[in-house]
Amino acid sequence: MNINRPCGTFDRNYFQAKELYRTPLRKTLLTLLIIGMYLLPLTMGDYGLSLLIPICAFTIGMLGLQIITGYCGQISLGHAAFMGVGMYTVGILQRHFGFNFWMCLPLAGLIPMFLGMMFGIPALRIKGLYLAFATLAAHFVIVYVISNWRSVTNGTEGMWMKRPDILFGIDFKSDRNYYFLVLTITIVMTYLATNLARTKLGRSFVAVRDNDIAAEVMGINIAYTKIMAFGIGCFYAGIAGALGAAYYEYVNIAWFRLEDSIWYLGFLVVGGFGSIFGAIAGAVVWKVLDEATTLVTPLAETFLGGAAFYASAAFALVFYSLIIVIFLVFEPRGIAHRWEIIKRSYRLHPFPY
Amino acid sequence: MEETAKSIVLGLCSGGIYALLAVSYVVIYKSTRVFPFSQAAVLIIGAYVMWYCLIVWHLPIWLGFLMTCGAGVLLGMAVERAFMRPLVGQPILAPIVVTLCLMLLLRGVGILMGKGNIEGFGESFLPVGAWKIGFLHLPKIQVYGFILCGILIIALMLFYAKTRAGLGMRVVHEDHVVAQNLGVNVKRIFQYSWIISCVIAVVAGMLLGNIQGVGLSLDLNGLIAIAAVLFGGLESFAGAIIAGLAIGILQMLTIAYIAPLLPGETTMMVPFVFLLLILFIKPYGLFGLVRIERL
Amino acid sequence: MPDITKKREQRYSYGLTLLRERIEKKRPLTNPKPNERKVLLRAENISIAFGKLQALNNVNVEVKEGEILAIIGPNGAGKTCLLNVMSGFYRAQQGNVFLEERRITHSSSHKIAELGLCRTFQNIALYTGLSAIDNIIAGRHPHIGYNFLTGMIYFPWANKEEAYQRAIAEDIIDFLELEHVRGSVVGMLAYGLRKRVELGRALALEPRILLLDEPMAGMNLDEKEDMARFIIDINEFLKIPIVLIEHDMGVVMDIADRIVVLDFGNKIAEGSPEEIKGNPKVIAAYLGAG
Numbered sequence: 001m002n003i004n005r006p007c008g009t010f011d012r013n014y015f016q017a018k019e020l021y022r023t024p025l026r027k028t029l030l031t032l033l034i035i036g037m038y039l040l041p042l043t044m045g046d047y048g049l050s051l052l053i054p055i056c057a058f059t060i061g062m063l064g065l066q067i068i069t070g071y072c073g074q075i076s077l078g079h080a081a082f083m084g085v086g087m088y089t090v091g092i093l094q095r096h097f098g099f100n101f102w103m104c105l106p107l108a109g110l111i112p113m114f115l116g117m118m119f120g121i122p123a124l125r126i127k128g129l130y131l132a133f134a135t136l137a138a139h140f141v142i143v144y145v146i147s148n149w150r151s152v153t154n155g156t157e158g159m160w161m162k163r164p165d166i167l168f169g170i171d172f173k174s175d176r177n178y179y180f181l182v183l184t185i186t187i188v189m190t191y192l193a194t195n196l197a198r199t200k201l202g203r204s205f206v207a208v209r210d211n212d213i214a215a216e217v218m219g220i221n222i223a224y225t226k227i228m229a230f231g232i233g234c235f236y237a238g239i240a241g242a243l244g245a246a247y248y249e250y251v252n253i254a255w256f257r258l259e260d261s262i263w264y265l266g267f268l269v270v271g272g273f274g275s276i277f278g279a280i281a282g283a284v285v286w287k288v289l290d291e292a293t294t295l296v297t298p299l300a301e302t303f304l305g306g307a308a309f310y311a312s313a314a315f316a317l318v319f320y321s322l323i324i325v326i327f328l329v330f331e332p333r334g335i336a337h338r339w340e341i342i343k344r345s346y347r348l349h350p351f352p353y
Numbered sequence: 354m355e356e357t358a359k360s361i362v363l364g365l366c367s368g369g370i371y372a373l374l375a376v377s378y379v380v381i382y383k384s385t386r387v388f389p390f391s392q393a394a395v396l397i398i399g400a401y402v403m404w405y406c407l408i409v410w411h412l413p414i415w416l417g418f419l420m421t422c423g424a425g426v427l428l429g430m431a432v433e434r435a436f437m438r439p440l441v442g443q444p445i446l447a448p449i450v451v452t453l454c455l456m457l458l459l460r461g462v463g464i465l466m467g468k469g470n471i472e473g474f475g476e477s478f479l480p481v482g483a484w485k486i487g488f489l490h491l492p493k494i495q496v497y498g499f500i501l502c503g504i505l506i507i508a509l510m511l512f513y514a515k516t517r518a519g520l521g522m523r524v525v526h527e528d529h530v531v532a533q534n535l536g537v538n539v540k541r542i543f544q545y546s547w548i549i550s551c552v553i554a555v556v557a558g559m560l561l562g563n564i565q566g567v568g569l570s571l572d573l574n575g576l577i578a579i580a581a582v583l584f585g586g587l588e589s590f591a592g593a594i595i596a597g598l599a600i601g602i603l604q605m606l607t608i609a610y611i612a613p614l615l616p617g618e619t620t621m622m623v624p625f626v627f628l629l630l631i632l633f634i635k636p637y638g639l640f641g642l643v644r645i646e647r648l
Numbered sequence: 649m650p651d652i653t654k655k656r657e658q659r660y661s662y663g664l665t666l667l668r669e670r671i672e673k674k675r676p677l678t679n680p681k682p683n684e685r686k687v688l689l690r691a692e693n694i695s696i697a698f699g700k701l702q703a704l705n706n707v708n709v710e711v712k713e714g715e716i717l718a719i720i721g722p723n724g725a726g727k728t729c730l731l732n733v734m735s736g737f738y739r740a741q742q743g744n745v746f747l748e749e750r751r752i753t754h755s756s757s758h759k760i761a762e763l764g765l766c767r768t769f770q771n772i773a774l775y776t777g778l779s780a781i782d783n784i785i786a787g788r789h790p791h792i793g794y795n796f797l798t799g800m801i802y803f804p805w806a807n808k809e810e811a812y813q814r815a816i817a818e819d820i821i822d823f824l825e826l827e828h829v830r831g832s833v834v835g836m837l838a839y840g841l842r843k844r845v846e847l848g849r850a851l852a853l854e855p856r857i858l859l860l861d862e863p864m865a866g867m868n869l870d871e872k873e874d875m876a877r878f879i880i881d882i883n884e885f886l887k888i889p890i891v892l893i894e895h896d897m898g899v900v901m902d903i904a905d906r907i908v909v910l911d912f913g914n915k916i917a918e919g920s921p922e923e924i925k926g927n928p929k930v931i932a933a934y935l936g937a938g
Contacts, residue, residue: 122632129388129449141626207775210777217735217757219761221758262457269446328440
C-alpha cells in the first residue's frame, strides 16, 4: 500500500509510479495554486509585493541550501556570501560592461558556482565539518574583496542596479511585472530542484549523506557528488541574490552578513531537511518573521524608550535563535514532516496509523 | 629585522589569547564531537559582565574576576543543559546548527546588555604602560594577559592529567559508549567540558575587552581562533596552543608587512586565507588525528 | 543442513531475467567445467599492516570463473580486511589485485565497482534514509545513462530510463522476495531483510564478481536456507563467481566449490571442502594446537 497515493488509486506502470501529482484532482489543485500565485498581485498592493518577491528570492536560495545540506549533508556557512557574489556580479556587469540583465542572470548563477567550487574543493575531499570552515573563511574573504576593491565594486557604499530590460513588450520597472518574472523563475527553479531530487544525481546526494563509505564502494564518486551538490547549491544562491537585488535596484554588502548564512541554515531546519516543501516553508517562515520583527520595533521603542534600535537588532537575534532551537528540540524534521503527519492522519482517518 | 622581531614578540603575546580560545574549542570538541561555534560569542558576554562589575557596579578587580568566572560557569551549565542535552541522538547537523544559533543568541544578549555601545574599561584593570627591552616595546597589558593565559592553560593540562575528572574526559573523548559502560558519568563530563570551555572563553573575553574595547566585534577573534584550531588539529591541545601562538604571530606580521600593501582590514582576512591554505595542504592540521573508518 | 546440492538444476526463484539479459549483452554466459575455468580475480602477495598489527601477510587468492569460493578462518584472521583490499577501500602496502588481468590495486573504490567488483558488508551499510527499492535503484548508479542536466530538466527519455531502471530493480526484488517491504524505509526493516536488500543492491550493480561478507550472520535456519538458495541461484543463473566469507561450516561445506582458510593474516590452506575438512592445520587453527 503506497501511503502517498489516495485510497483507491493504484499505479499500473512505472511511469505512473514516478508521477508526483498522480490523480486529476491533484493536478487540478496544482494548476490552481500556480494560477493563484500569478493572480495574487491583483488583490494586494505594493506592500504585498514587497513581501512576495523576497519570499521568492529566499525560496530559490533555500532550495540551493537544501540541495547542499538537506540532500547531500554538507554544512555550508557561506550561502549568504554567494548570494552576495551573485548580486555583485549583476551589478558589476551592468555598470562596467553594460550587459543587460538577461545576459547577466545566468552569469549571476555560474560565477558563484565556480567560486564556490573553488573554495569547496579542498574541503570536500575530506569528511567532516571542513566544508563549514572553508565556507566560513570564504565568507570573510569575499566580504573583504567586495569591500575593498573599490574601483570595481564601489566598496561599502553599494552599487545601483537596473531592472531587466523590456522583453516582449513587458516593462519590468513596475513591481507587478517584476513579480511575474521572479515567480516564473522561482517555479522553474523549483521544478528543476524537484527533478534533481528524484533522479540519478539526487539519489547519489542522499546516498552520500546517509553512508558515504558504502556509496563509494557501490560505484558513486563521492567527491564528484559533493562538488556537484555544492556547485548547484551556489548556483541557486547566485540567482536568488541577483533577483532579490534587482528588486531593490541596489546592492550593498551589508545585506549578507555571517548572520544571514546562519539564518539560512536555521530556517532550513525549521522548514525541514530533505524536501522541497521544507525549503519553501523555511523561506516563507523567515520572511514572515522578518516582517513581524519590523512591525514589533515601534512597540519596542515605546517600551524601552529612546534609541531602541538596538533592541530590534537584538530582538531578531534572540527570537529567531530561540525559534530555531525550539524546532530542533521538539520537531527536528521541521514543518515539512509535521505537514506529512497531518496529511497522513487525514488520509488514514479514523485510524491512528 | 627589528620589525620582524617586534612583530613576533607582540604576536606571541596576543597569540596567547588565541591559544586560550583555541583550547576552549578543543575542550568541547574532544569530549562531545560537536564543534562549539558559540564560544566566539561567549567572549562578548564575558567582556560585558566584567565591564558591568568594574564600571557600573564599581566592584574591586578580584571580585569582578570571580563574578565573571561564575557567570561563565553558569553559562556553561545552562547551555549544556538547555541546548545540548535535548539533542542527544540526533544527527551531527543538529548540534552544529544549535551552536551557530547560540552564537547569535549570545550576541543578541550582548547587545541587550551593552545597549549596543562599545564601552571601554576606563582604566584597565591590568597595569597600563609598557616595558622597553632593547628595541622591544612590550605593552604590559599584553604581557600580563599572556601570563594569565599561560596559567589557565597549565591549570587545564594539570586537570586533565592528574585529576579523576580529567581522566574521565580523556576516556569520553575516545568513545562515549565504552566510557559509559565503564562507569564514567558521560553527562557530567559533557557538563564539565562546557563549563571549562565557557570559563576559559569568558576570561579571554575579559582580556580582549581590555585590549580591544568591550563591543560586539569581539566575536571576530573567536572566529579567527577557528583558523587556529584547524591549523593545530581539531583534537589536540598541543596543536591548539602552538597554532594559537602562530596565528597571533601571523596577525602581527600581517600588520607589519601585508597591511601597507593591501587596502582595508587585512588582519581579519589573512587568518582565513591561511585557513584555506591549511585545508589545501594539511587538512587535518599539525597534530590532528586521521580516523580510519571500518566497514 | 539439508543437502541442497542435489537440486542445483532446478530454479526455485523467480526474477533476474532482465538482469540476465543485460549481463548477456556484455559477455557470453558459459558453463566451463571446474578444471577449465579461467582466473577472474587474482590477489597477489597482499600485505597490509595497521601500525604494528599485521592484518594480512603475503596472501594469494585466486577466484575462477563461475565458482563459489569461501574464505573461512577464526575471528581476526583478516577476511574482511582482504575483501576491503580487493574492493579498494584499504590500500595494501604490498601486493596487487588483478581483475580480468587488469590491475585495480590503486584504483578508487567507485571505479572498481564500475568494473564489476561488488560487495556486501558485514555490518550492514545501507542508505538508511531511502526505501528498499530506492536503495536498489541507487545501486544502479553507474549504469544509469543520463547526465544530471537531463535529470534536472527531466526530458521524456530520462523518464523512460527511470522506468527501465525501476523495472530492473523490481526484477531483483522479485528474486529476493522483498515485494512486501519495497516501499519501507530500510532503517525500519528487520536484520534479515536488510541483508537481503544489501544483496539486492550489490546485484543491481551488474557485478562481474560478488564479494559477500558474512551474508548469513545472525539468521536462523530458514533464513539461511533462503540466503543459500539466492547465492546458488545467482551463481548458476547469472554465472557470477561469488566470494563468500562465512562462519557456518555447514553452509560452507555445502555450497562452496573451493575454500581458502586464513589465520592471523596468513593463508594456511586452500582446496575443495573435503580436503579442508581433514586438513590438520585448519583443525589446529580452529580448535587450538595441541
